[in-house]
């Protein structure tokens with residue numbers, strides 16, 4: 001089995017992903033180090049990122065959606081990586097009902113973001129520093145699941161603890 005697929009299989013089998021809870025103030029990060037690639041998946045209630053969870057109704061809400069997406073596309077500002085790893089960010093993929101016009105009038109809505117870097121020396125990367133809390137003040141806690149060549153670990157980030165190390 002190719003190591004990449006083995007890693008993904010292990011990751012998907014983690015029971016923690018079986019019950020995605022939607023709790024305002026909380027978000028989840030899945031970090032995978034594999035070969036030369038660093039991948040980060042963010043899953044968050046929109047309330048943390050926008051302050052509301054419905055289709056934008058006013059020009060101000062439409063502007064808020066645009067501003068959120070623009071902020072999330074700046075991977076290099078949201079995640080600070082050790083320069084020694086030589087990582088270059090690729091395009092950020094965003095998925096949310098408010099971005100594709102499918103938001104309903106009420107109920108809870110999420111956003112998923114995929115960040116990806118190609119790195120020249122990924123073993124030099126021993127952790128990441130996130131500025132998500134500064135960018136999105138409604139965000140209070142991030143549960144982190146990490147998978148890399150040496151195994152898996154989990155952690156928690158807060159506005160006071162913004163670095164996750166492995």
Ligand SMILES: [Zn+2]
Pocket residue numbers: 022024045046047053107108109
């Ligand atoms: Zn909600």
